[in-house]
Amino acid sequence: MLEFSVIVGSTRYGRRGRIIADWFIDHARRLEQAHWTLIDLAELCLPCIDFEYVAGTNSHPVEAVNKWKTLVGHSDGFVWVTPEYNHGYPAPLKNALDHVYDEWHRKPVAIVSYGGEAGGARAAEQLRLVACELHMAPIQAALLIPSIQQRLLDDPAAGLRDREDRVANLVNELVWWAATLKQGREHPLDWPTT
């Protein structure tokens, strides 16, 4: 069975990111028989990056970092849930992305973004560039959620109802890419070289 991780990219007190990630994963689980795991960076509590540790030259064990690497390594595909902060994505998300390298390789990522009128589009586009550098496949299907504050004033499910079709499309695409790339990782094609 395919393994997907939905990563909550905002960590601040009072954030809306967890509400959106919970809503998304609830729909994804109903749509696709796969393992969907929610990873909340606020609960993981990664330290600020220490490249000596990441490179393995510092033997000081950091439990959260090991856990994070294992979670990413076991995943076949990802959903990064990000707000837009000052036309970018949150620093804790970048810190988390940079802690891991090989474990991201040749895996797809879909981006769910939210914010004001632009629905977090600027943060999402920047994350696509980061994903490429991590040897990932950022997929075209995305979910942008504009006017997030107004949508979540009362019932979040009602406020997000018009985005449900997008979730279905995103999940379909992500599953296709995850299955295809998993096959490719496990059984690389023996391409003719001449």
Ligand SMILES: Cc1cc2nc3c(=O)[nH]c(=O)nc-3n(C[C@H](O)[C@H](O)[C@H](O)COP(=O)(O)O)c2cc1C
């Ligand atoms: C530091 C900060 C900067 C923000 N900058 C933007 C921005 O540039 N564009 C935008 O659409 N919304 C911006 N917002 C509004 C957020 O997108 C909105 O508050 C969202 O709920 C934040 O995500 P969170 O609740 O998960 O932390 C900003 C919010 C914060 C806290």
